[in-house]
Amino acid sequence: MARRDVCSFQLALASAQHPVILRTHVRLRGHKVMARTSSQKRKTAETDIVLSLDLDGSGNSTIQTGIGFFDHMLTLFSRHSLIDLNVQTIGDLHIDAHHTVEDTAIVLGDALREALGSKEGITRYGHAYLPMDETLARVVIDLSNRPHLEFRTPPNAASAPNFPLTLTEEFCRALASNLRCNLHVELLYGRDGHHIAEAIFKGIARALRVAVAIDPRVKGVPSTKEAL
Numbered sequence: 001m002a003r004r005d006v007c008s009f010q011l012a013l014a015s016a017q018h019p020v021i022l023r024t025h026v027r028l029r030g031h032k033v034m035a036r037t038s039s040q041k042r043k044t045a046e047t048d049i050v051l052s053l054d055l056d057g058s059g060n061s062t063i064q065t066g067i068g069f070f071d072h073m074l075t076l077f078s079r080h081s082l083i084d085l086n087v088q089t090i091g092d093l094h095i096d097a098h099h100t101v102e103d104t105a106i107v108l109g110d111a112l113r114e115a116l117g118s119k120e121g122i123t124r125y126g127h128a129y130l131p132m133d134e135t136l137a138r139v140v141i142d143l144s145n146r147p148h149l150e151f152r153t154p155p156n157a158a159s160a161p162n163f164p165l166t167l168t169e170e171f172c173r174a175l176a177s178n179l180r181c182n183l184h185v186e187l188l189y190g191r192d193g194h195h196i197a198e199a200i201f202k203g204i205a206r207a208l209r210v211a212v213a214i215d216p217r218v219k220g221v222p223s224t225k226e227a228l
Ligand SMILES: [Mn+2]
Pocket: 072, 194, 198
């Protein structure tokens, strides 16, 4: 293959992996400002991850993690947060799903933190009650720059058939640590493991959607410390 053909092939491959084109600037209250986007790559002996997102998107996503249920969770996370999200994770699934889920959450947290930038004008706090038939989850977020996870479930809460609830907890821990946020996840009640995981992921999405939103009344960073 000629060098030019190789380059165009690589470009085609890259755009196939990143079908959502990230904007560099957006208009906010009539002003042209930097877009709240991030592109990340992370490669270790356990996982190889390419991820990009746009906080001011419309919930479009392309997700490939090799774990069907996790793809389902990240797709609905994007849809309900309105964050455009591209994720391609190649993980050591011959061992189990743990590294793939944890490392994807690390990179997602890094990307969200980078896209938020100085956090000027954001709402900062967000919460959601998320019903899923017989299940109810409550998620509360503070984009505080202080990592903390509270993950509370009733004893013997069910897991989805191919996705242990402990993996959902690991996702939340890695997300909170790397986004550097307070993340409180509480399963109030629920029987079905698929519903339970889905209510938690959708709850995080809905809470984050509020927390990252620009509030036109906020001047500067919403903290009396003047920094987050
Ligand atoms: Mn579902």
